Amino acid sequence: MSERDAAFEAYFAARSDAMRGTAYLLCGDWHRAEDLVQQAFTKLYLAWRRIERHEAMDNYTRQTLIRTFLSERRRGWFRHESVESEATDRAAPAADFADERLVLLEALVKVPPRQRAVLVLRYWEDQSVEQTAALLDCSTGNVKSQAARGLATLRGLLEEEKVR
Secondary structure (H helix, E strand, O other): OOHHHHHHHHHHHHHHHHHHHHHHHHHOOHHHHHHHHHHHHHHHHHHHHHOOOHHHHHHHHHHHHHHHHHHHHHOOHHHOOOOOOOOOOOOOOOOOOHHHHHHHHHHHHHOOHHHHHHHHHHHHOOOOHHHHHHHHOOOHHHHHHHHHHHHHHHHHHHHHHHHO
């Protein structure tokens, strides 16, 4: 195995689970999250030789993952499989707030993709407004407005769930 492949393999082993968690938050389906992570790491492997600063890989990988997700969402309905509205598999929730966590994850999947990407990066990945803007290749103002809209949408969805 070459030194390049060994370095990539070590990075994949260290970071793929975290990226899978981010992908799940974006798409709401573990199988689709696996596919997104696979696509992102394939793109990363192809660019591995050209990347000089391997210590800054997390942002590059996260950006590739987000762009892969958003690009997939832009395709027409005929180009990707539709996901059932009722999830067939779910992550094991934390014991204390299991029900609330499931409700939140189900609501997050219903938020529009761009807003969901901003919410995941800002509040789950704990990225700053500037870092999120760089990852999504947009202005900081766009990140702020998408975050505000996304939070409003999420609150509305959660309020609907309380009424039920």
